[in-house]
Amino acid sequence: EDQVTQSPEALRLQEGESSSLNCSYTVSGLRGLFWYRQDPGKGPEFLFTLYSAGEEKEKERLKATLTKKESFLHITAPKPEDSATYLCVMNTGFQKLVFGTGTRLLVSP
């Protein structure tokens, strides 16, 4: 069964304290992996798409990487406005997306 597992469930950081969020997946045929950010009371907002192992994408303080079994979202020198839930989503084929349950990130000033 295709599965996405995100860890940790929750992460509390001090402003400027870098860390990484993990997304491990088991899938018969990965056809892309997405990272989304979700703020409380809002819909998910697209961040990155990764297609193949070794690929990296960056946006401001965020960098997403992909291996054959995992994806990481690295957060460098986070700010309080980076506080949100980060969702990992796997695309396994036509119309088939598998969502992780997310990592709730809280960045304190």
Added chain:
Amino acid sequence: NAGVTQTPKFQVLKTGQSMTLQCAQDMNHEYMSWYRQDPGMGLRLIHYSVGAGITDQGEVPNGYNVSRSTTEDFPLRLLSAAPSQTSVYFCASRFDGVGVNEQFFGPGTRLTVL
């Protein structure tokens, strides 16, 4: 562009009532979908559509109906609401061309069924 819009933002129903959640997008996306988000679970696909007049079931379709008469609109109907349908509902759309295309989500409808 307004993107994906949903109404209402909040709704409380009694068991057995029916209602329609509205979704519209102005990006000319062919593909539209409905998800529900429950605590401790990832988003789950309810129904989706690849174009006007074409709909199909997702992972959790029971108790919900959809139709797609235009490219822009994709309403979700609850036929006879049950407490198990208490959830946050998200509508999403994406370009349906070649490749892996990200979805754009609406702001959600928080539904409580008493």
